[in-house]
Amino acid sequence: MEYVVIAYLCLAILLYFLLGGADFGAGIVELFTSRKNRNRTRETMHHTIGPVWEANHMWLIIAIVILFVGFPRIYSVMSVYLHIPLVVLLLGIIARGTAFVFRHYDAVVDDMQILYNRIFVYSSFVTPLFLGIIAGSVLAGKIDLQAQDFMSAYIYSWLHYFSIAVGFFTVALCGFLAAVYLVGEATERRDKDRFIRKAISMNVAAVICGALVFLAASIEDVPLVQWIFGSVISLTAVIAATLSLVLLWYWLSQGKAKKVRVLAGFQVTMILLAVGYPHFPDFLMVQGGQNLSLLQHQAPVGTMVALGWALLLGSLLILPALFYLFYSFQKKAPGYLH
């Protein structure tokens, strides 16, 4: 049963990255859109992510609940040593979620909209940045469980080149996912072309940030290269992601929205697989190599069995409803009004 739980943990992280990521990305795209086009972008965005954004962020809650029920030691170590970036992440989440809803549901449309929009776009940037910083810190192995002073316990555990590079890489990927998603949702040709250009520039940014991640890994002695080149699966995943870039650019230039969407999802999945697989079952890397493993630090068997069943039964309810939600609010779904 522990493998069922681990599979759901991976699924929740992946889906949060893809769906929640695209959602953050929409704000990033808005941030990097010229002033005259912002309203149009906002409009498309509201129709596309309005009905689904709340559901997209549920994956984070699912991942957190799996962590604290199934792997409490890992959750508690992360909570203690990554306290500060987690708090920033939370502030980002609360600011972004409320600003998105407030700007739509404020009955009076006036200058308050400027405030909501500002908060929305900046928190859309900061939140995935810190999400990436946290992901980078989980991998980097800079967490020192024996640390005695404040700086090494609570600051250097997450503040280093590697985590920051991963943070910017995450931001670029989110923007890329969102732009690709919006291409298929734009109702007018000029919007579609704009999103295609945005997708390409975000993609270029992601490739550059990806290279910076490798550079930072070598500066900080994170064994990223060993992980990827030491495992056939990781190496295949990285090669597949890189080669598919060519296809991606071709399809983007042709404006094939559906195909590009699938391919972008595929690339991000491959990237997560490449960095996540080689050190499995180790999940949280700490100094001195006493990494916290998902298998060693799992909850007692009774809990894992109950959690596994809860997830299996829960997904029977959730997944069909979620698919129907996405289906119903697509551009071409029956009854769509504009």
Added chain:
Amino acid sequence: MDDFLAARSQMALSLGFHIIYACIGMVMPFFMAVSHYRWLKTDDDNFKNITKAWSKGVAIFFATGAVSGTMLSFELGLLWPNFMEHAGPVFGMPFSLEGTAFFIEAIALGFFLYGWDRFNRWFHWFTGVVVGISGLASGILVVSANAWMNSPAGFDVQNGEFVNVDPMAAMFNEAWFTQALHMTLAAFAATGFAVAGVHAFMIMRKQNVAFHARAFKIAASFGAVAALLQPLSGDLSAKDVAVRQPAKLAAMEAHFHTEASAPLIIGGLPDEANKKVDYAIKLPGMLSFLVHGNFTGVVEGLDKIPAEELPPVTVTHFAFQIMVGIGMFLVLVSLLYFGTLWRKKSWLNNRLFLWLFIIATPLGFLAVEAGWVVTEVGRQPWIIYGIMRTSDAVTPMPGIAYSFYLFTAIYVSLSVLVIFLLYRQIKMVPVLYDAKKESQIPS
């Protein structure tokens, strides 16, 4: 401010904020479902407008509740890592089910809010009902997790480790039912009176009376039924607490000395140093009657509790008095409401009647917060009753006071913004929902 106090304050603030949004988010969908149903059955457009107006409020509250709930799932670990490390696997079951319920609620809400004129009308109505049911289920599950902290079950402690974990036994602990019942009724009463109060105010100002009178009736009916049932549930809870957590009951009642024919103490200033209550009304034998069903039974007092396990008496006692006092006031208003309904008086023209509801607007939530203080402060110094102390659960990270200031600033500004938004929603009712301008309603 010392870190432990800061951590407790931050948690109290976060939960105190979340509880309001969670209550409204789980109760309002039922009001909407009734109004929506009435529209589908009667074609009275007022009901459609009420449903739409309420749904905008719900969207605001639900989003704020969802993000503050997300924050809580992190804060549990950020502030109480040692508690979560031990308790997570034991009381995690309701949280994993709650994850599912919350997810379904979010999906159904997407359908409901964005589904006007797009789906079969009854399917659309049904998605609104699903929002309510799954919200209610989430609420009950979370309260069950809290009940476990009051009534730990489903594990044994060996050398400081929790073994023989049985998550189902933990979820269905002895306190879950009474606590969940009390909280659910409280949510309905508080939300019902808050919503009814706002509409009563608008009726008094003679604005869109047809709209507000219909809305008032739906909200007030829910609130009044819940308020009338609440004392029965409160009695069940008190009897249960008397058995399981005598220290909490004694603190609620400021009952310092174990005695037979114990009096019920109403009001008063507890003097913790001299173990007495000044200026209180004492009803002889009533506490014994409430706990045991006879006037002579012995009720354990605070003198039976070791000094290092005493909860703060004054805070718990005051909070309890506030909760019960408001509860009684709402019972009276509810009786009056049903009385006027029965006698078919034109109550909506009676200013005194409307004023009673306007006064009651914030009271239900005040009672919810007070009840929350009773159960949480009354459990101190324990985080898991009798098993783990709150002070042993707190994070080792220093400087939590700054985090507390930061969160306070966030919650205060969010509260101000939400109130501001609601004010604007209500102010715009004549423009958006005037029956004569039905054709101009933006979709």
